Amino acid sequence: MSAQTPPPDRAATHRRCRTVAGVRARPRAGRFAVVVATLALTLVACGAEHAAEHPNVLIITLDTLRADRLETYLQDGRDTTPRLDAFAQECIVFENASSNSSFTPPSHASILTGLYPEEHGLTHWSRTLAEVPTAGEMFNEAGYRTFAITPLRTLFTIGLDKGFAETVELPHEEGDGLLLLADAKQINAAALPWLTNFDDQPSFAWLHYYDAHRVYGRQGPEWAGRYGSHPDTAVGSTEAWYQLDPADRQRLGMDAAKAHYMKDRYDGGVAFLDEQLGALLQRLRDTGVLEQTIVVITADHGEVLDEHFEDWFSHDPHLVEENLHVPLLVRLPDARHAGLRIEAMVQGVDLLPTVLELAGISTAERRFSGLSLAALLADPTDDGSATDDKAVQRRPFIFASRRGREPDGPDANPAVIALSRDRRRMVRSQGHKLVHYVDRDSFSLFALPDETENVMDLKPTIFNEMRDGYMRMISNMELADADGGPGLDPVTLQMLCELGYLADCP
Numbered sequence: 001m002s003a004q005t006p007p008p009d010r011a012a013t014h015r016r017c018r019t020v021a022g023v024r025a026r027p028r029a030g031r032f033a034v035v036v037a038t039l040a041l042t043l044v045a046c047g048a049e050h051a052a053e054h055p056n057v058l059i060i061t062l063d064t065l066r067a068d069r070l071e072t073y074l075q076d077g078r079d080t081t082p083r084l085d086a087f088a089q090e091c092i093v094f095e096n097a098s099s100n101s102s103f104t105p106p107s108h109a110s111i112l113t114g115l116y117p118e119e120h121g122l123t124h125w126s127r128t129l130a131e132v133p134t135a136g137e138m139f140n141e142a143g144y145r146t147f148a149i150t151p152l153r154t155l156f157t158i159g160l161d162k163g164f165a166e167t168v169e170l171p172h173e174e175g176d177g178l179l180l181l182a183d184a185k186q187i188n189a190a191a192l193p194w195l196t197n198f199d200d201q202p203s204f205a206w207l208h209y210y211d212a213h214r215v216y217g218r219q220g221p222e223w224a225g226r227y228g229s230h231p232d233t234a235v236g237s238t239e240a241w242y243q244l245d246p247a248d249r250q251r252l253g254m255d256a257a258k259a260h261y262m263k264d265r266y267d268g269g270v271a272f273l274d275e276q277l278g279a280l281l282q283r284l285r286d287t288g289v290l291e292q293t294i295v296v297i298t299a300d301h302g303e304v305l306d307e308h309f310e311d312w313f314s315h316d317p318h319l320v321e322e323n324l325h326v327p328l329l330v331r332l333p334d335a336r337h338a339g340l341r342i343e344a345m346v347q348g349v350d351l352l353p354t355v356l357e358l359a360g361i362s363t364a365e366r367r368f369s370g371l372s373l374a375a376l377l378a379d380p381t382d383d384g385s386a387t388d389d390k391a392v393q394r395r396p397f398i399f400a401s402r403r404g405r406e407p408d409g410p411d412a413n414p415a416v417i418a419l420s421r422d423r424r425r426m427v428r429s430q431g432h433k434l435v436h437y438v439d440r441d442s443f444s445l446f447a448l449p450d451e452t453e454n455v456m457d458l459k460p461t462i463f464n465e466m467r468d469g470y471m472r473m474i475s476n477m478e479l480a481d482a483d484g485g486p487g488l489d490p491v492t493l494q495m496l497c498e499l500g501y502l503a504d505c506p
């Protein structure tokens with residue numbers, strides 16, 4: 001764990017609180033009871049004051065969680081996420097939230113910068129975040145304590161720790177063909193002391209959970225077999241079963257029964273994640289933190305199970321809805337607007353400008369590609385016809401990209417290139433999706449929800465409109481100055497290899 005000295009320029013609210021308290025309002029063991037009691041009262045008063053003006057902000061990203069795993073989004077009766085679904089009752093639910101990439105680093109970087117992947121530059125494991133302002137820096141400057149934790153420490157290596165005053169890198173274990181990253185229980189244990197040991201200074205935290213990611217159900221037989229068992233216990237137990245092309249499927253004898261079991265395993269991992277998230281949220285509720293906090297729960301991307309023949313049980317290559325449609329729950333203090341369901345298309349880049357505005361932090365000097373959704377919360381009936389900047393729904397398209405093949409050059413890593421395949425971008429309206437295969441410079445148009453038939457020739461008007469819109473979006477982006485950093489170090493390469501991200505391991 002690393003820590004930095006809090007910035008000297010804190011918000012007026014915090015200075016007022018410290019003046020009233022007379023001391024730092026962090027009770028410690030061994031003080032006289034009366035002093036502790038006085039401080040505790042002061043703490044509550046100050047906490048309420050700062051919460052009213054500058055609430056805490058907590059962003060939780062659930063790696064690889066499809067929206068349709070929550071009953072909140074798809075009532076299939078499987079009840080995989082009862083705790084998240086119960087929590088959603090207290091939240092604003094965004095029906096059509098989309099990630100800005102099907103890939104972990106660019107999607108997270110978009111959430112934490114408010115910029116599209118082409119703008120923040122963190123488009124691949126072999127890249128680093130460009131010199132762009134980050135959420136951690138913005139909250140630091142506003143006087144917040146800042147904290148981030150991920151079980152995938154490579155994300156910090158490539159720049160996603162930028163601006164966070166405190167970060168936690170958890171150890172991982174190597175098992176039998178498995179790289180065992182820290183699970184949700186360990187994330188909770190490491191994060192809760194920081195989240196609940198609050199004083200008069202508001203906090204901003206990002207918590208990243210990895211439990212739904214392949215290898216599905218790796219938390220043990222109880223979870224892997226929770227929704228069904230398979231006589232071949234090896235099915236789905238190592239990376240060899242994932243990201244399968246047709247030849248791999250044949251080699252593994254992947255039939256319908258095995259594919260079904262893989263999905264059951266996925267749900268088992270999701271259920272484990274749900275149980276642990278329930279524990280985290282309950283602890284925040286019990287300690288009073290929840291009512292002083294804006295909580296955002298979302299995913300960096302979803303997962304293709306067996307819906308698309310080209311790639312089973314993976315998320316990296318394709319910009320299909322199984323990968324891009326993510327849950328998005330926002331709980332405001334006092335559960336304001338609870339039960340509100342918003343149909344407008346929103347995306348990962350919208351989150352940072354939204355939470356800044358909701359936290360009362362000015363964004364006047366900031367440039368985001370995302371739009372604040374705060375106005376939409378205040379007026380969810382906005383149908384996009386307004387001419388002022390409240391019209392969040394006026395945005396005709398959302399955007400996502402996936403970098404794909406690295407350019408030739410000294411930094412190019414053949415293993416990464418082999419995995420990456422084509423570079424793709426997409427824009428999506430409510431009814432259609434236009435995919436640009438950048439390296440081939442060709443397009444496909446899909447009429448949602450179907451994503452198998454290219455209807456470009458059948459719908460020329462829609463195609464031309466969306467292609468023009470796409471070109472406008474690209475031309476308006478401020479592309480990252482330094483598109484990436486140095487090549488991957490050997491340790492990172494090995495970790496990516498063990499996680500199944502490299503076709504040819506070093």
Ligand SMILES: [Zn+2]
Pocket residue numbers: 063064103104105300301
């Ligand atoms: Zn991910």
